[in-house]
Amino acid sequence: MSDVRKPDARETALEVLMQVDSANAWSDGGLKRTIAKNKLDSRDAALATRLCYGVIQNRMLLDYYIGCWCSQRPERLESVIRNILRLGGYQILFLDKVPPRAAVNEAVEMTKRHRREKAAGMVNAILRKFAANREDMPPLPKGSPAQTLSLRYSHPRWLVERLLSLIGEEETEAYLRMNNQVVPTTIQTNPLKGTPEELEKLLRQTGAQVEPHPWLAGCFSVSGTGDLEQLSAFREGRFTVQDAAARLVATVAAPAPEDRVLDVCAAPGGKSFAMAMDRRDRGQILSCDVHPHKLKLIDSGAQRLGITSIRTALADAREEHAAWLEQADVVVADVPCSGLGIIRKKPDIRYKNPRDLAQLPAIQGDILENACRYVCPGGVLVYSTCTVLPEENQEIIHVFLSRHPEFRRETFTLPGPVGLCDGEATLWPQRLGTDGFYICRMRRKA
Numbered sequence: 001m002s003d004v005r006k007p008d009a010r011e012t013a014l015e016v017l018m019q020v021d022s023a024n025a026w027s028d029g030g031l032k033r034t035i036a037k038n039k040l041d042s043r044d045a046a047l048a049t050r051l052c053y054g055v056i057q058n059r060m061l062l063d064y065y066i067g068c069w070c071s072q073r074p075e076r077l078e079s080v081i082r083n084i085l086r087l088g089g090y091q092i093l094f095l096d097k098v099p100p101r102a103a104v105n106e107a108v109e110m111t112k113r114h115r116r117e118k119a120a121g122m123v124n125a126i127l128r129k130f131a132a133n134r135e136d137m138p139p140l141p142k143g144s145p146a147q148t149l150s151l152r153y154s155h156p157r158w159l160v161e162r163l164l165s166l167i168g169e170e171e172t173e174a175y176l177r178m179n180n181q182v183v184p185t186t187i188q189t190n191p192l193k194g195t196p197e198e199l200e201k202l203l204r205q206t207g208a209q210v211e212p213h214p215w216l217a218g219c220f221s222v223s224g225t226g227d228l229e230q231l232s233a234f235r236e237g238r239f240t241v242q243d244a245a246a247r248l249v250a251t252v253a254a255p256a257p258e259d260r261v262l263d264v265c266a267a268p269g270g271k272s273f274a275m276a277m278d279r280r281d282r283g284q285i286l287s288c289d290v291h292p293h294k295l296k297l298i299d300s301g302a303q304r305l306g307i308t309s310i311r312t313a314l315a316d317a318r319e320e321h322a323a324w325l326e327q328a329d330v331v332v333a334d335v336p337c338s339g340l341g342i343i344r345k346k347p348d349i350r351y352k353n354p355r356d357l358a359q360l361p362a363i364q365g366d367i368l369e370n371a372c373r374y375v376c377p378g379g380v381l382v383y384s385t386c387t388v389l390p391e392e393n394q395e396i397i398h399v400f401l402s403r404h405p406e407f408r409r410e411t412f413t414l415p416g417p418v419g420l421c422d423g424e425a426t427l428w429p430q431r432l433g434t435d436g437f438y439i440c441r442m443r444r445k446a
Contacts, residue, residue: 007038009047010087010106016052017083020348027052027348042226050182054094055086056347057180060154062089068138069129070122081119084110088127092134100131145169153180155350159340162389167428174430179343179350184221185228186213187239188247191277192306194238196220202233214433215416216244237305240277242270245341245427245437246386249334250274252412252425252441253382257282259329264317264371267294269301269310271334271384276307286328288315317367324374330382333371335364337385337392341436344429364396372404378446381407384439388426393438397424401442410443 007015015038016030031052035045055062063074066085074082088107091098104127111120130137140151146164150157153176163172189196196218203210203222208231213219220239228234228241249271255261257279263272266287276285287298287310295312302310315321317333338357339349368383375381383400385392401407409423417432418425424440 007040009040009044010051010110012038012040012044012048013051013055013087014080014083014110016048017055017086018079020056021079021083026346027056028346042230046226050095051087051090053347054090055083058090058094058154059086059351060151062086062093062154064140064151065089065093065130065137066126069126078116078119080114081111081116081123084114084123085126088123089130092127092130093137100134104128104131149173149176153177155179155343156354158354159350166388166390171428171430175428175436178429179347181344183344184209184211184223185225185241186216186243186247187220187222187228187241188274188277189218189220190238190240190305191218192281193236199233199238202238203231206231206233213244216247217415219244219247235304240270240273240301240305242274243342243345243435245432245434246270247274248414248418248427248437249332249382249384249439250278251414252384252439253330253332253380254412255279255283255330255380259283260327260376261285261330261332262324262328262371262374263287263332263334264315264367264374265289265334265336266312266332267291267297269298271332272298272310273301273305273307275332276302276309277305279309281307281309283309285310286313286324287311288313288317290314290316318363318370320370320373326374326376328374328379329376330380331371331375332382332384333367334384335367336360337364337387338389339386341386341388341427341429341438343436345435361391361396364392365399368396368400369403372400372407372444375444377444379444380410381442381444382439383442384437386435386437388428388436388438393426393440394424397440397442406445407442408445410441412441 012034016027016034019025019030020027031049066074084107088103091103092100107127108120108124111123140148146157146161150160155176189199200210208225209223211221213221255275261275266272267289272285272287289295292314298312338360343349372381411422413420427434427437429436
């Protein structure tokens, strides 16, 4: 039990890291809840988020260095001590604005506040080693490229080996490095509520750093805002938060104003919102999800954005709904996936058990098999994931098309450096600066 004291950014980060350790919780949800509970201001909330994500992004490397100067293996340390050491080590190695001496002293005080006085000396000694050797840390053990890259960038070896086989060593290292960098948030202007120029002006007035997206019209990269949802421009529905890669799914779907659209795995609604905004809220979009609470997110998001063309329905994307058969001009299936393309935003994903991921292609295939039944003759079927692995992307499509000769891939063009695509595109973070994504557009014979 810690002493009574208003939690600050470091205590908040520690609390979330311990939740991740003990309950295998997701850090993003834990941060949102804990920041609200601890009533952090925007500055402390941003620091807590950076500390928590930074430790998770570099956890394997930090534990290796801790092990170099600790008589116990890091995994044998009590969770609170292990995470205090990780927090201190991360600040010393990666945050230039935090003086090493301050990081050491704060870690020692945190140890005492959590009534682990006997461990305070060990924490002090280990973190002083971090500080003294900051510019000359112990060398990583010699090994294969996969072993070295895995430890240097704190990604599991199985994933590094898979990436090496797909894109080679140079691009794999670039991908891993990007996953550990701070990512600006991409937002899309809501044309129902104003122009990009008006939105940019409003955001700059809040002190936010705003840059037009280099190749996606109406979108901006923003940073320095704290919680975007607290901005008046967000509450007024002037923009929606969505990465450029996810935004491109709506571009590929490209429904005409009169088209009937079915989004079978819609929550939290970003792709439905983008299609509705592209059509200036004309036509009809049916947005479905299997979880009632997620449908509420879509409903509330549509209301905030002033969108009236979306209605929601509770539905399992793997189960047939007879009333929908051949009724949609455009069907979008953004299926559940490993999420390996969004590690830079959800760093915990890298530590998923690969055995759990092995079950996903069967689910993805089932959803696609069901979704295709809703496409009317001559209609469009779009399949997408936020991962880069062929077994969840190209291989799913290959099997599907071999079973369904009535469908064929259809060429599309994406803006900027992507350009012309022969029916499918894999978007790599290190190449485009977007999330990792796969998008495939198929046309059913008329």
